[in-house]
Amino acid sequence: MTTDTDFIDYYEVLQISPRAELETIKRVFKLLAVRVHPDNPVTGDAEQFRRLKEAYETLSDPSRREVYDLALGERAQEPLPVFEMSDFSAGVDGEMNRRVGILCLLYNSRRANEDKPGLSLMELENLMGFPREHLAFAVWYLRNRQYVTTGESSDIVITSEGIDYLESNLPTSRVAYKLLKGAEKGTTRTSDTDEPPVPSPAGGERRRGPRVVQ
Structure with a gap:
C-alpha cells in the first residue's frame, strides 16, 4: 500500500x-x-x-x-498537501500565494488536457481546500489581469499571459516551483515536494529565495 x-x-x-x-x-x-x-x-x-x-x-x-x-x-477527494503550507495562511502573503496556486493548477490542467483545459470553481475548492469565498478575490484579480479567462461550462482557464507570468516567476516562487515541478514527477499529491534551487551568493553562504511572487 x-x-x-x-x-x-x-x-x-x-x-x-x-x-x-x-x-x-x-x-x-x-x-x-x-x-x-x-x-x-x-x-x-x-x-x-x-x-x-x-x-x-x-x-x-x-x-x-x-x-x-x-x-x-x-x-x-482531499486537498493537495502543498496547500497546507503556511504560505497560504491568512493575510496579504497568503492571498498572493493563492493566486499563484490557482495559476499553477490551471497551468497543469491546460498542459495535460486539451479537451478540458480548465477547472471549475468547485474543482479549485477541492484541490486547494479553501471555500470559494476565499478564492473569489484571487479569481477576480487573475481575470482582471487577463491571466485567466472563462472557458466552456464556465470553467476557469489560464491564458497565454498567465502562462508567461507563471513561467517567468518560477525560479523565485516556492509555491509555483512545488506545484509545477511536482507535476513533472507526479508528486503534487504527496507531502514530499521539492524546494526551488537557491544560488549561493558571493561568499558561499546560502540564503532562501522569496516565498511570495508579487
Missing part, C-alpha cells in the same frame, strides 16, 4: 488526462521515453525514466489501471 509520501500521480508523469485512451498513453510514453532515457546524453534522467516506465506499465494494463484509478480517486 502506498503512503502519502510515495503515491505518484501517473497521469501527471505522462502529462495526460485521466480519460486518455490506450493509444494516447502509448504514443506519449514513446515520445517522452526517448527524451528522458538514461542513454540520452543531453536530456536523459534515470529517475524520471523510471517513473515514466512505471506509469506506462500501470496505465497501459486495464486491470492495474482500474485499481490505480480507485486509489487516485480516493486521494482526489
